[in-house]
Amino acid sequence: MSAATNMRSLLRGSQFFRGCVSSRNGVATQTVPATGGELTNSAVPVVTSLDISAGLTDDQKEFQSLAINFANNEMYPHMAKWDQEQIFPVETLRKAAELGFGAVYTSEEYGGTGLSRLDASIIFEALSMGCVSTAAYLTIHNMVTWMIDTYGNEEQRSKWVPVMATMEKLGSYCLTEPGSGSDAASLATVARKEGNKFILNGSKAFISGGGDTDVYLVMCRTGGSGPKGISCLLVEKGMPGLSFGKKENKMGWNSQPTRAVIFEDCEVPVENVIGVEGQGFNIAMSGLNGGRINIASTSLGAAERSLDVAKEHTKVRKQFGMPLSQMQHTQFQLAQMGTKLVASRAMVRNAARALDAKHADTVSLCSMAKLFATENCFEIVNTALQLHGGYGYLKDYPVEQFLRDIRVNQILEGTNQVMQIIISRGMLVD
Amino acid sequence: MSLKVLVGCKRVIDYAVKIRVRPDKLGVVTDGVKHSMNPFDEIAVEEAVRMKEKKLAKEIVVVSCGPQQAQETIRTALAMGADRGYHIDVAADKMATLQPIHVSKIMAKLAEKEKADIVMLGKLAIDDDSNQTAQMTAALLDWPQGVFASKVDAKDKGLEVVREIDGGLETINIDLPAVLSADLRLNEPRYATLPNIMKAKKKKVEKVKPEDLGVDITPRIEVVNVEDPPVREAGQSVGDVEELVGKLKDKGF
Numbered sequence: 001m002s003a004a005t006n007m008r009s010l011l012r013g014s015q016f017f018r019g020c021v022s023s024r025n026g027v028a029t030q031t032v033p034a035t036g037g038e039l040t041n042s043a044v045p046v047v048t049s050l051d052i053s054a055g056l057t058d059d060q061k062e063f064q065s066l067a068i069n070f071a072n073n074e075m076y077p078h079m080a081k082w083d084q085e086q087i088f089p090v091e092t093l094r095k096a097a098e099l100g101f102g103a104v105y106t107s108e109e110y111g112g113t114g115l116s117r118l119d120a121s122i123i124f125e126a127l128s129m130g131c132v133s134t135a136a137y138l139t140i141h142n143m144v145t146w147m148i149d150t151y152g153n154e155e156q157r158s159k160w161v162p163v164m165a166t167m168e169k170l171g172s173y174c175l176t177e178p179g180s181g182s183d184a185a186s187l188a189t190v191a192r193k194e195g196n197k198f199i200l201n202g203s204k205a206f207i208s209g210g211g212d213t214d215v216y217l218v219m220c221r222t223g224g225s226g227p228k229g230i231s232c233l234l235v236e237k238g239m240p241g242l243s244f245g246k247k248e249n250k251m252g253w254n255s256q257p258t259r260a261v262i263f264e265d266c267e268v269p270v271e272n273v274i275g276v277e278g279q280g281f282n283i284a285m286s287g288l289n290g291g292r293i294n295i296a297s298t299s300l301g302a303a304e305r306s307l308d309v310a311k312e313h314t315k316v317r318k319q320f321g322m323p324l325s326q327m328q329h330t331q332f333q334l335a336q337m338g339t340k341l342v343a344s345r346a347m348v349r350n351a352a353r354a355l356d357a358k359h360a361d362t363v364s365l366c367s368m369a370k371l372f373a374t375e376n377c378f379e380i381v382n383t384a385l386q387l388h389g390g391y392g393y394l395k396d397y398p399v400e401q402f403l404r405d406i407r408v409n410q411i412l413e414g415t416n417q418v419m420q421i422i423i424s425r426g427m428l429v430d
Numbered sequence: 431m432s433l434k435v436l437v438g439c440k441r442v443i444d445y446a447v448k449i450r451v452r453p454d455k456l457g458v459v460t461d462g463v464k465h466s467m468n469p470f471d472e473i474a475v476e477e478a479v480r481m482k483e484k485k486l487a488k489e490i491v492v493v494s495c496g497p498q499q500a501q502e503t504i505r506t507a508l509a510m511g512a513d514r515g516y517h518i519d520v521a522a523d524k525m526a527t528l529q530p531i532h533v534s535k536i537m538a539k540l541a542e543k544e545k546a547d548i549v550m551l552g553k554l555a556i557d558d559d560s561n562q563t564a565q566m567t568a569a570l571l572d573w574p575q576g577v578f579a580s581k582v583d584a585k586d587k588g589l590e591v592v593r594e595i596d597g598g599l600e601t602i603n604i605d606l607p608a609v610l611s612a613d614l615r616l617n618e619p620r621y622a623t624l625p626n627i628m629k630a631k632k633k634k635v636e637k638v639k640p641e642d643l644g645v646d647i648t649p650r651i652e653v654v655n656v657e658d659p660p661v662r663e664a665g666q667s668v669g670d671v672e673e674l675v676g677k678l679k680d681k682g683f
Contacts, residue, residue, distance in 0.1 A: 062505065062627045065466075070621060100624030113624045 048346040050338055052125070052304060055349070060122055063115070067126035070096065071301075075130025076398075082131060082255035083401050086247075088212055089134055089255060090170070093141075097167035101127070101138060103145045105290070110161035112149060117290055118352040121297040125348075128301025132405035133255040135301065139294035140208050143287050144171030144217050148234065151275040151283050156234065160215060170213040174204040174235075174261055175284055181205075182418050185227040185281060189220040189263060196270050198222070198233060200241065200263035206412075210259035211244035213237065218261075219280045227281035232274040241266030252404035288414060289355055289362060292370035295413045296348045299377035302402040303344065307337050309399065310384035317389070324387070333387065337380045344373035364426040371419040374409040381406060431584055432488035433547035433606070435478040437512065438537055439471035439494050441503040442557040455656055457526050467503045470552025472510075474612040476619035477582060478550055479511035486584050489513050491544055495533060497522040501635060508630035509622035515635040516540060520647065527649030532640070534566035539643040541571060546607065548589075553578055553611040564611035574604035577611040 047055045053064055074092055082089055096102065104120040106112025115123075120142070127135040145164040149157055163169040180187045189202025200220055207216075216235040223229030235242060245260030275283055311334060314324035324330045351369035354362045385392035385399045392399050410416045443449065444464040452459050467475075481487035492507040494500040495518040504515035518536055520528055541549050549571075554561040568575035576582065576591030580599065583590045588605040594613045622630075640647045668674045 058502070058505070059627065059631065061502075062509065062622070063624060066622055066624070066627065098623065099621050104624070115624065 048342060048349060050342055052345075056122065060119060063119055064122050064126050066099065067101070067123045068129065070099065070101075071127050071130025071135075075127065075134060079131035079134070079255070079398065080395060080401060082134065083252075083405075084254075084395065086254045086257075088209075088257055090167075090212075092134065093138060093170075094167045096127070096138060097165065102141065102167045103149075103161065103165040104142055106142070106146045106149045106161060106165065110149060110157050111165035112145065112161060113165075116352070117293060117355045118349060120290075121293050121348055121352040124294050124297040125300040125304070125345075128298040129305040130301075131255060132298050132302050132402060133253040136253060136295065136298050136405075137208055137256040139291070139298065140173055141167065141171045143291050143294065144173050144215065146290070147173075147217055147232070147283060147287050148215075148274060150286075151232070151279070152234075155271070156274065160234070164215065169215055170209055171215045171217065172207050172209040172213040172261070173287075174207050174210075174216050174218040176205050176207075177203060178205045178260075182415055184219075184284070185230070186225075187219060187221065187230065189218065191220040191222045191231065191233060191268070193222070193270065198268045198270060198272075200233070200235070200266040200268060202263050203245075204261040206248070206258055207261045208253070208256050208258055210257065210261050211247070212257050216242075216261060217274065218263075219284050220263075222277050222280075228278055230280035230284075231277045232280040232283045233268050234272040234274055235263075235266065235268050236272075239266060239268060251407060252401070253408060289366040291413045292366045292419075293348060293352050293355065295409050296344070296351075296370045296373035299374045299406050299409050300341070300345055300348060302406045303337075303341050303377035303380040306381040306384035306399050306402050307334075307341060309397070310334075310337070310387040313388055313391075330387065333383055337383055340376040340380050344376045347372045361426075364423055367414070367419040367422040370409075370413060371416050371423070374406070374416060378403070378406055378410065431486045433481065433486055434489045434491065434544060435481060435487045435548045435550055436537065436541050436544055436546040437471070437474050437478050437490060437492045437507065437550045438533070438552075438563065439475060439492055439503050439507050440468040440552070440555045440557075441465050441494060441496050441500050442468045442555055445469065445556055451656055451658055456653055457656055460522075465499065465502075467506050468552050468555045468557075470554060470556075470612050470614070471507075472552075472619040473614070473616050474550040474552050474610075475507045475510050475512060476617050477579075477610075477612055478548075479620070480617065481548075481582075482511065487548075491515065491540075491546070493518060493537065493540055495520050495528060495536065495640075496525055504635055505627075505630050506622065508633045508635075509627040510620060511626070512633075514633050517635055517637045518643075519637055519639050524647065524649075526653055527651055528647055529650060530560045530562035530566055531650065532645060532647045534563050534570055535645045536640060536643055537563065537567045538570040539645060541567070541607070543643075548607065549573075549609045551609070551611045553613050561611075564609050568609035571607070571609065573607050573609050575609045575611075576602060576604050577609075578613040579610050580613050580615045582610060582616070 053061045074095060100113040103112035104115050104123055105117055108114035124135055124139050145161060149161050164171055175184055177187050177189060191198040191200045214237045218233045218235050219230055220233055221229050222231040241264050243262045245262060248258040250258060314330050317324050347369040351365040354365045381403045385403055388397060388399055391397050444466045447464055450459045478487060478490045482490060490512040491514055492504055492512045493516045494503045501517050504517055508515060537549055549567055551564040564577050565575060578594045579591050580594045581592035585603055588603055589608060590603050593600045
C-alpha cells in the first residue's frame with residue numbers, strides 16, 4: 001500500500017511517484033448531490049480547480065487518495081512495459097477489483113461497490129494517472145458489469161455480477177462492426193431464434209479484451225431493421241461458433257488485447273437475453289452516457305500526470321542560462337494547459353453529477369464533456385511532450401505513451417463527430 | 431487471547447512533499463500541503479488489524495492528536511480495519527509545540543481508560559524523527575516495551591518481539607500489557623478498500639480535549655528558528671593521501 005511501500009522503495013533507491021492530493025478550504029458552500037442524487041449533510045464548495053481533490057466530499061477524497069496510491073504503486077511503474085510488451089495485466093486488474101474498482105457504480109446487491117458516477121469518474125481519472133490503457137479497460141469492464149446488473153434478471157445478476165465484480169471473469173462490450181461504427185443502429189449481426197437457442201451470425205470489430213475475456217455483451221439483430229430490432233445477448237467464451245480474429249496492432253491501448261469477435265452459427269441460450277428482445281439499443285445508449293464520462297475521465301488522468309511531469313521538467317531543464325519555467329512562452333503554455341485541464345475536469349464532473357441526478361440535459365452534457373475533455377486533454381499532453389523537447393520523444397519518458405493512449409478517446413464511445421451530432425440535435429429541437 | 435489494542439496515528443506532511451520553510455522562519459509551510467498518516471503508524475495500524483484477523487486482538491482503538499483534519503487520519507485507520515477512534519482536539523498553532531512528552535501522557539491516560547492490553551505506535555514520526563513517544567508511554571504506564579519491532583507473536587501469556595537494533599535482530603519476551611513501536615519491516619500495510627472506506631463513516635470517533643484527560647499540553651519548548659539546511663558546497667580536490675590527512679587534522683578530526 002501507499003506511503004509505507006513507497007518509503008521502502010525510496011530507501012532501496014528505486015523510483016517513487018508523487019500523489020497529487022491536497023486539501024484546501026473553500027469559502028461559500030452549497031449542498032450538493034452526492035450518491036444517486038441525494039443531498040449530503042456536509043456542505044461542500046463545488047469548486048473544481050487544478051487541485052485534483054477540490055470540490056470533493058471527504059469520502060471522495062479518500063476514494064481518490066486510494067486510487068492515486070494504487071495507480072502510483074501498482075500501475076505507473078509498469079505502464080511502459082505493459083505497452084511495449086503488450087501485456088494484459090490481469091493480476092493487477094484483479095488486485096484493483098479486490099479494492100472495489102471492478103464494479104464501482106454497480107449496485108451492492110450482488111457484489112458491486114454501489115458508488116455514484118461522480119465517484120467513478122474521480123476513481124478512473126486517478127487510475128489513469130498510472131496507466132490509461134489499463135484504466136480504460138477497467139472502465140469497459142465496469143460498464144459491462146453495470147449493464148448486467150441493471151438490465152439483467154435475478155438469475156443473470158446472481159450468476160455474473162459476483163464473479164465480474166472480483167474480475168474473476170472479465171467482460172467485453174460488442175456493438176461496433178466492420179460495417180457499422182458511428183451508424184451503430186445499422187448493425188448487421190443477426191440472431192435467429194431456433195427453439196430454445198439464438199443462432200448468431202456476423203462479426204464485431206475492435207472489441208477491447210476480445211479473445212481474452214469471458215463475457216461478451218453482444219448487440220445483435222433479433223427483429224427488423226433499425227434500433228428497435230436490436231437485442232442484447234450475453235455470449236460466453238467457449239460457446240460453439242464463437243471465435244476471434246487476430247490481435248490488432250494498435251497505436252496505443254497496448255495493455256489490452258483488441259480483436260474481432262466472430263459468430264458463425266454461434267449458439268446462445270434464449271435465457272441469455274439481457275432485458276427483453278428489442279431493448280438492446282436502449283441498453284447500449286444508456287450505457288454510453290456513463291461510458292463517455294469514463295473515457296473522458298481517463299483523458300483527464302493522462303493530462304494531469306503529463307502536465308505535472310512537464311511542469312517539473314521545465315523547472316529543471318535549463319537553456320540559454322535559465323530554467324525553461326522562467327521563459328514567458330513556457331509560462332504561457334503552462335497557463336493554457338492548466339486552464340484546459342480545469343475546464344475539462346469541470347465539464348466531466350458536471351456531466352457525472354447530471355447523470356447521477358438524472359438531469360434532463362444528461363445526454364447533451366455527457367456528449368459535451370466527452371467532446372471537450374478528450375480534445376483538450378490531448379492538446380495538453382501534446383504540449384507536455386513538446387515542453388520535454390527531444391526527451392519527450394523517447395519511450396524513457398511517459399508522455400509519448402500518454403499521448404498515444406488517449407488519442408483513441410476522440411474516436412471511441414462515439415466519435416467526437418457523433419458527439420457534435422448529438423449536441424446540435426439537442427440544440428435544434430424546437 | 432482477546433486483546434484490546436490502542437494505536438496512535440499522527441497526521442504528518444506527506445513524505446513526497448518538498449518541504450518549504452515559512453517566511454517567518456518559525457516553522458514549515460503546512461497550509462494547502464498534502465498530509466497523510468505517518469508511514470510507521472500505517473504499519474502499526476496494519477499490525478493491529480492482522481492481530482484481529484488472527485483472533486489475537488478483539489478491538490482496535492486509534493488515536494490522533496490535532497485539529498479537525500486529524501479526523502482524516504483516523505478515518506484512514508478505520509478504513510484499514512480499526513473499530514473506533516479518539517480525536518484529541520489540539521489547535522493547529524499548538525501542534526508545533528506538542529511534544530512526545532504530551533502525547534505519551536495522552537496515550538497513557540487513554541490506555542488506562544480503555545484498559546488496553548497493547549499500545550502500538552510507529553517507531554517515529556517522519557516530521558520530527560523523535561522516536562520517544564513509545565518509550566515515554568511505557569515508562570509512564572510502567573509497562574514493558576518492545577520498540578523497533580519487526581515481528582510480533584503471541585507467546586505463552588505475553589509477546590515475543592523481534593527488534594531491529596544496530597547490531598542486528600534481538601528477540602525479547604515481554605509480559606502484557608505492553609507498549610510496542612513498529613519498525614519498517616514489521617509488515618506491508620494493506621490498501622483500504624472502497625467498501626471499507628464507506629463502512630468507516632459509521633464507526634464511532636470521540637472528540638476529546640487534552641484537558642478532559644487531565645493532560646496539560648502547555649509548551650515546554652519554544653521554537654526559536656527554523657532554517658533550510660545549508661546549500662551543498664563544492665568539495666575540494668586533494669593531491670594525495672598525505673594532503674587529505676593534513677586537511678582532516680586541520681579541521682579537527
